[in-house]
Amino acid sequence: xxxxxxxxxxxxxxxxxxxxxxxxxxxxxxxxxxxxxxxxxxxxxxxxxxxxxxxxxxxxxxxxxxxxxxxxxxxxxxxxxxxxxxxxxxxxxxxxxxxxxxxxxxxxxxxxxxxxxxxxxxxxxxxxxxxxxxxxxxxxxxxxxxxxxxxxxxxxxxxxxxxxxxxxxxxxxxxxxxxxxxxxxxxxxxxxxxxxxxxxxxxxxxxxxxxxxxxxxxxxxxxxxxxxxxxxxxxxxxxxxxxxxxxxxxxxxxxxxxxxxxxxxxxxxxxxxxxxxxxxxxxxxxxxxxxxxxxxxxxxxxxxxxxxxxxxxxxxxxxxxxxxxxxxxxxxxxxxxxxxxxxxxxxxxxxxxxxxxxxxxxx
Amino acid sequence: xxxxxxxxxxxxxxxxxxxxxxxxxxxxxxxxxxxxxxxxxxxxxxxxxxxxxxxxxxxxxxxxxxxxxxxxxxxxxxxxxxxxxxxxxxxxxxxxxxxxxxxxxxxxxxxxxxxxxxxxxxxxxxxxxxxxxxxxxxxxxxxxxxxxxxxxxxxxxxxxxxxxxxxxxxxxxxxxxxxxxxxxxxxxxxxxxxxxxxxxxxxxxxxxxxxxxxxxxxxxxxxxxxxxxxxxxxxxxxxxxxxxxxxxxxxxxxxxxxxxxxxxxxxxxxxxxxxxxxxxxxxxxxxxxxxxxxxxxxxxxxxxxxxxxxxxxxxxxxxxxxxxxxxxxxxxxxxxxxxxxxxxxxxxxxxxxxxxxxxxxxx
DNA sequence: GTTAGCAGTCGCCAGCGACGAGTGCTAACA
DNA sequence: TGTTAGCACTCGTCGCTGGCGACTGCTAAC
Numbered sequence: 001x002x003x004x005x006x007x008x009x010x011x012x013x014x015x016x017x018x019x020x021x022x023x024x025x026x027x028x029x030x031x032x033x034x035x036x037x038x039x040x041x042x043x044x045x046x047x048x049x050x051x052x053x054x055x056x057x058x059x060x061x062x063x064x065x066x067x068x069x070x071x072x073x074x075x076x077x078x079x080x081x082x083x084x085x086x087x088x089x090x091x092x093x094x095x096x097x098x099x100x101x102x103x104x105x106x107x108x109x110x111x112x113x114x115x116x117x118x119x120x121x122x123x124x125x126x127x128x129x130x131x132x133x134x135x136x137x138x139x140x141x142x143x144x145x146x147x148x149x150x151x152x153x154x155x156x157x158x159x160x161x162x163x164x165x166x167x168x169x170x171x172x173x174x175x176x177x178x179x180x181x182x183x184x185x186x187x188x189x190x191x192x193x194x195x196x197x198x199x200x201x202x203x204x205x206x207x208x209x210x211x212x213x214x215x216x217x218x219x220x221x222x223x224x225x226x227x228x229x230x231x232x233x234x235x236x237x238x239x240x241x242x243x244x245x246x247x248x249x250x251x252x253x254x255x256x257x258x259x260x261x262x263x264x265x266x267x268x269x270x271x272x273x274x275x276x277x278x279x280x281x282x283x284x285x286x287x288x289x290x291x292x293x294x295x296x297x298x299x300x301x302x303x304x305x306x307x308x309x310x311x312x313x314x315x316x317x318x319x320x321x322x323x324x325x326x327x328x329x330x331x332x333x334x335x336x337x338x339x340x341x342x343x344x345x346x347x348x349x350x351x352x353x354x355x356x357x358x359x360x361x362x363x
Numbered sequence: 364x365x366x367x368x369x370x371x372x373x374x375x376x377x378x379x380x381x382x383x384x385x386x387x388x389x390x391x392x393x394x395x396x397x398x399x400x401x402x403x404x405x406x407x408x409x410x411x412x413x414x415x416x417x418x419x420x421x422x423x424x425x426x427x428x429x430x431x432x433x434x435x436x437x438x439x440x441x442x443x444x445x446x447x448x449x450x451x452x453x454x455x456x457x458x459x460x461x462x463x464x465x466x467x468x469x470x471x472x473x474x475x476x477x478x479x480x481x482x483x484x485x486x487x488x489x490x491x492x493x494x495x496x497x498x499x500x501x502x503x504x505x506x507x508x509x510x511x512x513x514x515x516x517x518x519x520x521x522x523x524x525x526x527x528x529x530x531x532x533x534x535x536x537x538x539x540x541x542x543x544x545x546x547x548x549x550x551x552x553x554x555x556x557x558x559x560x561x562x563x564x565x566x567x568x569x570x571x572x573x574x575x576x577x578x579x580x581x582x583x584x585x586x587x588x589x590x591x592x593x594x595x596x597x598x599x600x601x602x603x604x605x606x607x608x609x610x611x612x613x614x615x616x617x618x619x620x621x622x623x624x625x626x627x628x629x630x631x632x633x634x635x636x637x638x639x640x641x642x643x644x645x646x647x648x649x650x651x652x653x654x655x656x657x658x659x660x661x662x663x664x665x666x667x668x669x670x671x672x673x674x675x676x677x678x679x680x681x682x683x684x685x686x687x688x689x690x691x692x693x694x695x696x697x698x699x700x701x702x703x704x705x706x707x708x709x710x711x712x713x714x715x716x717x718x719x720x721x722x723x724x725x726x
Numbered sequence: 727g728t729t730a731g732c733a734g735t736c737g738c739c740a741g742c743g744a745c746g747a748g749t750g751c752t753a754a755c756a
Numbered sequence: 757t758g759t760t761a762g763c764a765c766t767c768g769t770c771g772c773t774g775g776c777g778a779c780t781g782c783t784a785a786c
Contacts, residue, residue, distance in 0.1 A: 029748055046760050051749070069748050069767045111533060146509050148523055154713065158521055158529065160511055166521065166531050170473060170713075244628035253620045260623050261615075265607035350517060350533075392779055409729050414780065432736045432779050 005085065006060060009045075012037065013053050014062055015086040018074050022326055025250055027071035030054060076291035076325065079303070083288050083329050090330040092338050096125075104342060111135070111164065114346055116239045118319060118339050123242025125335050127249070128323035131273055133238045135310050135317040135347055137163035140230035141195050142223065147186045152176040157219070159226050162195075163315050167226050173215055185216060193220070198227035242321075243267055251301065251324045262298040267322070276306050276320060286333050286340075291325040301325050305332050309340040311348055319343070368448065369423060372408075375400065376416050377425060378449040381437050385689055388613055390434035393417060439654035439688065442666070446651050446692050453693040455701050459488075467705060474498070474527065477709055479602045481682060481702050486605025488698050490612070491686035492630055496601045498673055498680040498710055500526035503593035504558050505586065510549045515539040520582070522589050525558075526678050530589050536578055548579060556583070561590035606630055614664065614687045625661040630685070649696050649703075654688040664688050668695050672703040674711055682706070 006014070016036045020028045030047040033054075038044025054072055057063045062078035065071065074082065092100075100121055107113040115132050122130035141162040148156040155171045193201055201224040205212075212220060243264060246252075252260050276289075289304040303325045310316025319340050321332060368374070379399045383391045393410040396417075401407025417435055420426045425441035428434065437445065455463075463484055470476040478497050485493035504525040511519040516539045522530045556564055564587040568575075575583060606627060609615075615623050652667040666688045673679025682703050684695060 027748090031748080047748095048750095048760050048762090049758085052759090055750080065749085067767065068765090069746085071748065144511050146521070148507050150527055151713070156523065156527065156529070158509070160519065160521075164513055164519065164533075166519070168529050170527075243631060244624055247624040247627060252624075257616045257620050257623060260620065261607055261610040264610060264627065268604075268606060350514070390779095394779080410779095411729050411731090411781095412727085415728090418781080428780085430736065431734090432777085434779070 006057070006062075006081075010053050010057055010060075011086055013050060014057060014074070014078060015082065016040070017063065017072060018078065018082045018086070021073055022328055025326065027066055027073050029071035032071070076293065079290050079325060079329070080293075083290070087330045090334045092334050097338065100338070100342070104346065111350070114343060115317070116241075118343060119239040119241040122319070122321050122335065122339060123245050126321055126323060126327075126332050127242070127245045128321045128327070128332070129240065129242045129246040129267055130319075130321045131238055131240045131267075131270070132319050133273065133317040134165070135163060135315050135343075136165065136230070137161065137315045138313065139197060140227050141197055142193050142201070142227060144190060144194065145186065145223065147182040147219070149177065149179045149182055155182060157222055157226075159223065161227075161230065165230075167229075169222060169226060171218065171222055173218065175215065177215065185219065189216065189219065189223075193223065196227075198224055198230070201227060238270060238273065240267060240270065246322065246324075249324050251326065259298075259301075263302070266296055266298045273318065273320065276304065276318065286337050288329065288333065303327060303329075305329075305336050307336050307340045309343040309347070311344065315347065317343075369420070369425075369444075373416050373420055373423075374449055376413060377420060377437070377441060378445065379403070380426065380435060381441065381445045381449070384436060385691055388689065390429055390436045392434035395434070439656065442653045442688060442692070443656075446653070450693045453697045455697050460701065463488075463701070463705065467709065474713070477706060478680070479604075481706060482602040482604040485682070485684050485698065485702060486608050489684055489686060489690075489695050490605070490608045491684045491690070491695075492603065492605045492609040493682075493684045494601055494603045494630075494633070495682050496680040497528065498526060498678050498706075499528065499593070500524065500678045501676065502560060503590050504560055505556050505564070505590060507553060507557065508549065508586065510545040510582070512540065512542045512545055518545065518582075520585055520589075522586065524590075524593065528593075530592075532585060532589060534581065534585055536581065538578065540578065548582070552579065552582065552586075556586065559590075561587055561593070564590060601633060603630060603633070609685065609687075612687050614689065622661075626665070629659055629661045649700050651692065651696070666690060666692075668692075668699050670699050670703045672706040672710070674707065678710065680706075 005011070013033060016033055017028055020032060020036060030050040033050050034044055034047040037050075054063065057078075058065070058072070060077075061075060062081055063072040063074050066073060103117060103121065104114065107117060112134065115134050119130045119132040122128070122132075139162075143160045143162045143164075145157060145159040148158065150156050150170070153173045153176045155173060155177070157169045157171050159167045159169075161167070193204075196204075201220065205217075205220055205224065209217070246263070246267075247260055252263075276287075286305060286307040289306070291303060292300050294300060294302065294304065299322070301324065302322055304320055304322055306318060306320035308316050309319055319336060321336060323332065369377070376396060379396055380391050383395060383399060393413040396413050397407055397410040400413075417426065420441075421428070421435070424438060425444055426435040426437050429436060466480060466484065467477065470480060475497065478495050482493045482495040485491070485495070502525075506523045506525045506527075508520060508522040511521065513519050513533070516536045518534045518536060518540070520532045520534050522532075524530070556567075559567075564583065568580075568583055568587065572580070609626070609630075610623055615626075649668060649670045652669070654666060655663050657663055657665065657667065662685070664687065665685055667683055667685055669681060669683035671679050672682055682699060684699060686695065
C-alpha cells in the first residue's frame with residue numbers, strides 16, 4: 001500500500017500482464033506482452049526490453065515465475081498494486097443494469113427475497129461464491145412481541161426487532177395457560193418493554209425481580225436472551241450462493257482436490273464473514289482482500305470483495321463475493337458496488353416513506 | 364429384487380467381499396477372501412475355489428472386476444443383494460445412543476434446533492452429507508396470524524400454521540393504517556379463518572368478495588397465498604450438513620474433480636430430496652437407494668438412505684443421508700433409524716401432552 | 727468337488743530422451 | 757544510455773519403455 005510507485009513503463013507492463021493472465025490463466029511471456037503492448041500502445045518495445053523490466057518487477061515483488069522456463073504471474077502484491085493504481089473504474093453496461101433491476105422489481109417488497117436475489121445475481125454474474133447478510137439495525141431494540149399458545153403449556157414467542165427482523169422461540173411453561181391470559185400478558189409487557197435494548201431489559205429484571213409473576217419472569221428472561229443474541233456484527237444467518245460456480249474455475253480442477261474440500265468447509269461454516277466485519281466497521285465503499293491478506297489459511301489463493309449496504313448509522317448488512325485471486329477485479333467491484341447501491345436504495349425506499357408508525361428510537 | 368437367491372457359499376463370499384471392499388476401498392482378491400472366510404468360518408476354502416465362485420457371481424451381475432489383473436468389486440446389484448439378504452441388522456452401541464440423546468437434551472424444546480442437530484449428528488457419525496426437513500403437517504391450516512405495523516403503510520404479516528411453522532411476509536398497503544386498526548382487523552379475520560385450508564380461504568373469497576374492505580381483501584389474499592405455498596411434499600427449506608465430510612471420501616480425491624462440483628451443485632439446489640418424496644409416500648421404515656437407482660446422473664455412484672419421521676397421518680418430515688455407494692450400510696441404516704425414532708418421539712412428546720389448546724382440527 | 731501350480735494379462739511406476747517454451751546474458755547498434 | 761536480436765541454458769511436459777507385481781483362468785492331480 002505504502003509502496004512507491006514504479007516507473008510508468010513498468011506500470012504499463014504490469015497492467016498488461018495482469019489483464020492477460022486474468023483472461024487466459026496461463027503465465028504470460030515477454031513475447032506475448034510485447035505483442036499486446038504494441039497493439040494497445042502504438043509503438044511498443046521488443047521482448048528483450050520487456051524482459052529487463054520483468055526482472056525488475058520481480059525484484060519489486062510484484063510478479064514471479066512459477067518455474068524457470070515459464071512466463072510471469074502476478075503476486076498478491078502485484079494484484080494489490082493493480083487494484084490500487086492501474087485498474088480503471090468500470091461501470092456496468094446499461095443493459096446489464098436493466099436486467100438486474102428488472103429481477104428486483106419481480107420480487108416486490110420482500111426483504112428476504114432481495115437479499116437472496118442479491119446473492120444469486122452476484123454468484124451468476126461473477127461466477128463466484130456470494131454471501132449476503134440481511135440488514136440489521138446497529139442497536140437491537142424490542143419493537144413488539146406476541147405470544148401464541150401452541151399447546152397447553154407450550155408457547156410460541158414471536159419477537160419483532162426494530163429493524164424488522166423476526167425471531168421466534170418455543171417456550172415451555174411450568175403451568176398451562178390460556179391464549180387470553182397470554183394476550184393480556186403480552187399487551188402489558190409490550191407497553192413496558194417497547195423500545196428497550198437487551199441491557200435495559202436485563203437491568204429492569206434485576207431492579208424489580210419481585211414484581212414479576214413467575215410466568216412473566218420466564219417470558220421477560222426469554223426476551224432479554226433473544227435481544228442479547230443480536231449482534232449487528234455477527235449475523236446469525238445469511239444467504240450464500242454459487243459454491244458450484246466457484247468450484248468450476250480451473251484453479252480447482254488442476255491440483256489438489258483437497259483444496260476444494262477446504263474451501264467448501266470454510267464457506268459452509270461461514271467463518272470468513274465475521275472475520276470481515278472489522279474491515280468494514282468504519283470503512284466506506286468496496287473493500288478488496290487479496291489472497292494471503294485473508295485470515296483463513298484455506299482462502300490464501302482467493303480474494304474477497306466486500307461492502308456494506310444500508311442506511312448509514314441506522315441499519316445495514318454485508319455483501320461479499322469470494323473468487324480465485326485470478327479474477328476480473330474491476331468488473332467484480334463494479335457489480336458489487338451496483339448491488340450494494342441497489343439494496344441501499346430499496347431499503348431506504350421501504351423504511352423511509354414517512355416516519356415509523358411507532359416511535360421507538362428514543363425511550 | 365426379484366432375483367433368485369444364489370447358493371449359500373456364494374452368499375458367504377459376496378458378503379465377505381462387500382464387507383472387505385467397504386472397509387478397504389481396494390478391489391478384493393480371491394486370496395484375501397480365502398483368508399477372511401477361513402478366519403470367520405472355521406474351515407474355509409482355497410483361493411482357487413473362491414475364484415470359481417467369483418466367476419459365477421460375476422455372471423450373475425453381482426460383482427465385476429475393474430480390469431483383468433484386479434480383484435472384484437460389488438456392482439449396484441451386488442450392494443442391493445447385500446442390503447436385502449446378507450447384511451445383519453445392527454443396533455447402535457449404547458454408548459453412542461447415550462451420546463446422541465445427550466445432545467438432544469441440550470437444546471430443549473427448540474424444534475428447529477432438533478432438526479438442525481439431527482443433520483449435524485448424521486453428517487458427523489456417517490461422514491456423509493445429511494439433509495433433514497422440518498416437520499410439516501399433512502394438510503396446512505391457519506392456526507393464527509398477527510399483523511404488525513412496521514411503517515406507515517408497511518405491514519408485517521406473521522402467520523402460524525397448524526404444525527407450528529411460522530411464515531412472515533411484508534405487505535405494502537395502499538393506505539396508511541394504525542396498529543390499533545390492524546389489531547382489530549386481525550382479531551376479526553382470525554375468528555373467521557381459523558383452521559381454514561388454502562382452498563377454503565380461496566373459496567370464501569370467491570363467494571363473498573364484496574363483503575371485504577379493500578385492505579382486508581389484500582390481507583386475506585396474502586393469507587391464501589401463504590397457505591397455498593405450503594406443500595407437505597416439497598419442503599421449502601431444510602437443513603443440510605456435511606458436504607465437506609462427504610467430499611473427504613477417497614472416491615472424490617482420485618479421479619475427476621468435476622464430480623465434486625456436480626455433487627455440490629446437486630446438494631445445493633437440493634433437487635434430490637423432492638425426487639425422494641414419492642419413494643417415501645406410502646412406505647414405512649428406512650429406504651435405501653443405491654447408485655444407479657438414483658434419478659440424478661450426478662449421484663450414480665452415491666447411495667441415499669432416507670426415512671420419514673413424525674406422527675403417522677398427522678405431521679412428518681424427511682431424514683436422509685448421501686454417501687458414496689461404498690459405505691457401511693448396516694451402520695448407516697441403524698443411525699438413520701435411531702434418529703428418526705428420536706425425532707418422532709420428541710415430536711410426539713411436544714405435541715401430545717394434552718390436546719391442542721385451540722381445537723382447529725375440524726372446522 | 728477341491729486345490730496347487732503356472733502361464734498370461736494388465737495396471738502402475740520409474741527412468742529416459744526429445745521437445746518446446748521462455749528466460750538471462752551478451753554483444754552490437756542508434 | 758537505452759534498445760534489441762541472438763544464443764545458450766533451464767526445466768516442465770509428454771510419450772515411450774521395460775520391469776514389477778497383483779490376480780486371474782486354466783489345467784491337472786488328488
